[in-house]
Amino acid sequence: MSLDDRKLEVLRAIVEDYVETREPVGSKALVERHQLGVSSATVRNDMAVLEEEGYIRQPHTSAGRVPTDAGYRLFVDRLTRIKPLSPAERRAIERFMIGVVDLDDVVHRTVRLLAQLTRQVAVVQYPSLSRSAVRHLELVPISTTRLMLVMITDTGRVEQRLVEMPGPLPADDVWELRRRVNEKLAGQRLADAPPLVQNLVDECAPERRGDMACLASVLLETLVERSEERLALAGTANLTRGGVLDFQGTLRPVLEALEEEVILLKLIGDLEPSTTRVRIGDENEIDNLRSASVVSSGYGPGATIVGGLGVLGPTRMDYPGTIATVRAVARYVGDLLAQN
Amino acid sequence: MSLDDRKLEVLRAIVEDYVETREPVGSKALVERHQLGVSSATVRNDMAVLEEEGYIRQPHTSAGRVPTDAGYRLFVDRLTRIKPLSPAERRAIERFMIGVVDLDDVVHRTVRLLAQLTRQVAVVQYPSLSRSAVRHLELVPISTTRLMLVMITDTGRVEQRLVEMPGPLPADDVWELRRRVNEKLAGQRLADAPPLVQNLVDECAPERRGDMACLASVLLETLVERSEERLALAGTANLTRGGVLDFQGTLRPVLEALEEEVILLKLIGDLEPSTTRVRIGDENEIDNLRSASVVSSGYGPGATIVGGLGVLGPTRMDYPGTIATVRAVARYVGDLLAQN
DNA sequence: ACTGGCACTCTATCCGTGGGAGTGCCAGCA
DNA sequence: TGCTGGCACTCCCACGGATAGAGTGCCAGT
Numbered sequence: 001m002s003l004d005d006r007k008l009e010v011l012r013a014i015v016e017d018y019v020e021t022r023e024p025v026g027s028k029a030l031v032e033r034h035q036l037g038v039s040s041a042t043v044r045n046d047m048a049v050l051e052e053e054g055y056i057r058q059p060h061t062s063a064g065r066v067p068t069d070a071g072y073r074l075f076v077d078r079l080t081r082i083k084p085l086s087p088a089e090r091r092a093i094e095r096f097m098i099g100v101v102d103l104d105d106v107v108h109r110t111v112r113l114l115a116q117l118t119r120q121v122a123v124v125q126y127p128s129l130s131r132s133a134v135r136h137l138e139l140v141p142i143s144t145t146r147l148m149l150v151m152i153t154d155t156g157r158v159e160q161r162l163v164e165m166p167g168p169l170p171a172d173d174v175w176e177l178r179r180r181v182n183e184k185l186a187g188q189r190l191a192d193a194p195p196l197v198q199n200l201v202d203e204c205a206p207e208r209r210g211d212m213a214c215l216a217s218v219l220l221e222t223l224v225e226r227s228e229e230r231l232a233l234a235g236t237a238n239l240t241r242g243g244v245l246d247f248q249g250t251l252r253p254v255l256e257a258l259e260e261e262v263i264l265l266k267l268i269g270d271l272e273p274s275t276t277r278v279r280i281g282d283e284n285e286i287d288n289l290r291s292a293s294v295v296s297s298g299y300g301p302g303a304t305i306v307g308g309l310g311v312l313g314p315t316r317m318d319y320p321g322t323i324a325t326v327r328a329v330a331r332y333v334g335d336l337l338a339q340n
Numbered sequence: 341m342s343l344d345d346r347k348l349e350v351l352r353a354i355v356e357d358y359v360e361t362r363e364p365v366g367s368k369a370l371v372e373r374h375q376l377g378v379s380s381a382t383v384r385n386d387m388a389v390l391e392e393e394g395y396i397r398q399p400h401t402s403a404g405r406v407p408t409d410a411g412y413r414l415f416v417d418r419l420t421r422i423k424p425l426s427p428a429e430r431r432a433i434e435r436f437m438i439g440v441v442d443l444d445d446v447v448h449r450t451v452r453l454l455a456q457l458t459r460q461v462a463v464v465q466y467p468s469l470s471r472s473a474v475r476h477l478e479l480v481p482i483s484t485t486r487l488m489l490v491m492i493t494d495t496g497r498v499e500q501r502l503v504e505m506p507g508p509l510p511a512d513d514v515w516e517l518r519r520r521v522n523e524k525l526a527g528q529r530l531a532d533a534p535p536l537v538q539n540l541v542d543e544c545a546p547e548r549r550g551d552m553a554c555l556a557s558v559l560l561e562t563l564v565e566r567s568e569e570r571l572a573l574a575g576t577a578n579l580t581r582g583g584v585l586d587f588q589g590t591l592r593p594v595l596e597a598l599e600e601e602v603i604l605l606k607l608i609g610d611l612e613p614s615t616t617r618v619r620i621g622d623e624n625e626i627d628n629l630r631s632a633s634v635v636s637s638g639y640g641p642g643a644t645i646v647g648g649l650g651v652l653g654p655t656r657m658d659y660p661g662t663i664a665t666v667r668a669v670a671r672y673v674g675d676l677l678a679q680n
Numbered sequence: 681a682c683t684g685g686c687a688c689t690c691t692a693t694c695c696g697t698g699g700g701a702g703t704g705c706c707a708g709c710a
Numbered sequence: 711t712g713c714t715g716g717c718a719c720t721c722c723c724a725c726g727g728a729t730a731g732a733g734t735g736c737c738a739g740t
Contacts, residue, residue: 026733039683044734062690062733101562102502140476140492148492152480152500158490160498162442162680222441236576237595244584251591255577366702379714384703402702402721682740689734695727703720710713 010046012079015067024064069281076278076319083320103156107232115235117325120313126230127155127306133189139178144168163218166210246314253288268308271298276327281315295322297330301338347386352419355407364404409621416618423660443496447572455575457665460653466570467495467646473529479518484508503558506550586654593628608648611638616667621655635662637670641678
């Protein structure tokens, strides 16, 4: 059975009211607050159908209705009117971003901005290494047998790693290593790097091969394989808005999830569709986040996507507003990166 | 009036029991659980005195007693028997630290280790720049008018900053800048750097002075003045242990405080006394943390201190255990740094 | 297909009560 | 002087019952 327009309208009203008041909403209150043009009895019938279809439920008999995850899903997919950002919000975004000095700065400001605008927990992923290209590699001698390898990417990330060399290394050799490594890798996408790194070792003169192999293994292991994603997080305090009620009693599982980078990446990640993505409750497939939703989006200069960002909040969240904000911020960050 | 030994013993018993059970402790329960050698009536008299002196209080008439901040303070200062780490804990520390590759790694592992061992929120400050010395400065051209300035310190920190140059800069000039900057600053403590940086500009040939001034201002501003402290945080989920009761109702203020780097630095900082430091409730002078205590310690290679670390939890915490753990971890991290 | 009316259900809230834990005080004892 | 047993008192809290109110489902009528 398909739902006619009025039933959808009733669902929308329920979602909107419930998000606003956190109270289960009853038929009478509904007809009072919205111009549905029908009586409460009619609405009740509609509600019964919506409940049967699994879009709403009653916490208990003789209570009002509450949207289910499926209800929110339907709401997001079919009932969301795009809500343009307020001028104040636009200004906030621009004000937040004046005078950024480097990538770290961009990421930190962005995550705070997101948290503040959406009043949720915000997560921003640094530009993914696998989607970046090498701009420059630097080797800095730390001691006779130790080098600091510093990699700078075209997305502005700077990663460093200590390399323990097999034996002492004269300055000229460091120099030569540095030259060869840059020659081979500068300008290359990191995703394409592994075979090139292997080449480097193979092409190396035998007397230097040991050193190069050592360097190569560090390069591969830490910069490519472990693929080093970094994250920034802000706004955890927002979880406590409106008591702890939104998260069925405890924040514990949510806080635990937020501590795991892997989990956060999974939430924010999956950047395939360049559009904003909403995961509601169970959809994000993490037990601890049954009562949480995530709104995320990829960002990057121009049309390419180099990283993800998003916010996490209770399933009972203002989807239209949050979606608009996340999208706007993602676009803005992309523009900012494009300028560099 | 001074407190005799038995009264102190009663206070200790109250603190220990209350920490364990989170229940206000009464005179009867006390004499049952501890060998005080006197009757409950006597204990009651002692309690009345302790209350008058402000070390304990009753949530309400006819409830047991609960330690006040002053009570915890006295307990920590005079009644704490040093509790040696269990072998299991020692092993956990060592196991956690095998195979560290660089400073980031050390800091992240340390903060997680601390959170896990103490079951509190852990904070670790990166080695403070102002207490570090420059090991090397690198200039990497990003575009014709942009340089990436990378600084490596003797404590292993790597900081980078984008420098916008006044005009296009040929490779040789970059090279020359790099040489001069390193000549002047390598090996110098950052605290001593500002006048040296100024020298650098003054000594410069006029045709290069513009570039050097530009570089110098970035150096001063971002690396010295803003003094760039970095932090790692872990274990926020531990705040929810034992309900929210330990924090008088809401976690909100605590979470808010944890989001402010400045506040955290104040909590962990003040490294003057090289020993472990305990701040109880109000003592940490931050409104939001009225019901929280902080146990912190400086760390560094050998006897010098380069940064701070610590944990934050409810005032109702296991002080002896926490102090022992924080101290042990701080020492261990110091040793680790000394090896590099 | 919608509406008004009605009986029903379930929860949240209030209130009064009693049990229990813990106290303070006092008189007696070493 | 310091400790103890005893006792009356206070106050919290858990329990139970009663009530009001919100909301529903259903049905007959338009």
